């Protein structure tokens with residue numbers, strides 16, 4: 191049986207294995223030119239302020255990079271549903287037109303992460319309080335694509351945040367990015383993904399850059415991504431723990447959005463998969479149980 195059949199599930203969906211044991215109790219879109227800006231509401235300290243009532247007015251604007259992607263789109267939808275204003279960074283306006291329904295809280299801006307931090311800083315502008323990065327290189331003959339997008343692209347976003355004073359950064363990364371150090375060099379997923387331009391290595395380097403940048407980060411490392419609705423509860427583990435398993439993109443988006451309002455998520459790397467056998471736990475418990483080294 192082929193392990194990697196489609197782009198939507200690149201890890202073996204049937205074999206959830208952990209390199210450390212799981213403890214029992216863990217459980218109107220509107221298109222604006224880049225220069226568009228509205229009155230800024232800056233973050234206090236490193237934490238995002240409380241969200242208003244759903245549908246109520248809120249000045250918070252979250253920038254989503256890779257907003258037209260399978261996970262990015264879900265992040266945008268969930269943010270809007272929770273009352274956030276969203277600035278969706280996209281490469282392709284035409285694709286964005288079909289991806290999003292009309293919503294006065296949604297602004298769409300051009301943001302190709304390979305075009306440098308100055309252009310990204312223009313797109314982020316003065317009104318973004320936090321950034322969620324859900325970019326990922328698209329398969330092509332360009333073996334450097336992972337480095338251009340998943341490494342330099344993410345660095346460009348971090349630098350753009352610095353230029354704009356954005357203090358909160360959520361990155362969607364991947365389990366097994368540190369597979370070599372975990373003794374997972376022969377893990378088929380680790381081999382397969384790195385065959386395509388060493389994408390896991392590129393992602394790990396980007397993670398390390400973020401961690402040294404001083405920005406308040408949450409790095410979310412999901413297992414294999416599925417478009418199906420959630421079929422189990424979230425398992426959240428510390429970095430370099432999970433070496434298999436899968437999770438619905440809906441849940442990955444939820445973790446990214448919830449990280450914004452949970453101080454327990456600050457300065458942490460979390461690995462996530464889902465399992466029907468896992469107990470349901472609140473996000474306070476999930477993030478709170480992660481002890482960052």
Ligand SMILES: NC(=O)c1ccc[n+]([C@@H]2O[C@H](COP(=O)([O-])OP(=O)(O)OC[C@H]3O[C@@H](n4cnc5c(N)ncnc54)[C@H](OP(=O)(O)O)[C@@H]3O)[C@@H](O)[C@H]2O)c1
Pocket residue numbers: 197198199200201255256257258259260261262280281282285301302303304324325326327328339343362363364365412413414415416439
């Ligand atoms: N697939 C898996 O099983 C799996 C497992 C673990 C982690 N991950 C990671 O999770 C993240 C989300 O995965 P996904 O499958 O939801 O991704 P996806 O659907 O492939 O979306 C990736 C997004 O990145 C955007 N992008 C690509 N190059 C860009 C550039 N130069 N500038 C700006 N945006 C760019 C794409 O733009 P367009 O929409 O214009 O193409 C797309 O919106 C990725 O980082 C991926 O590596 C995936």
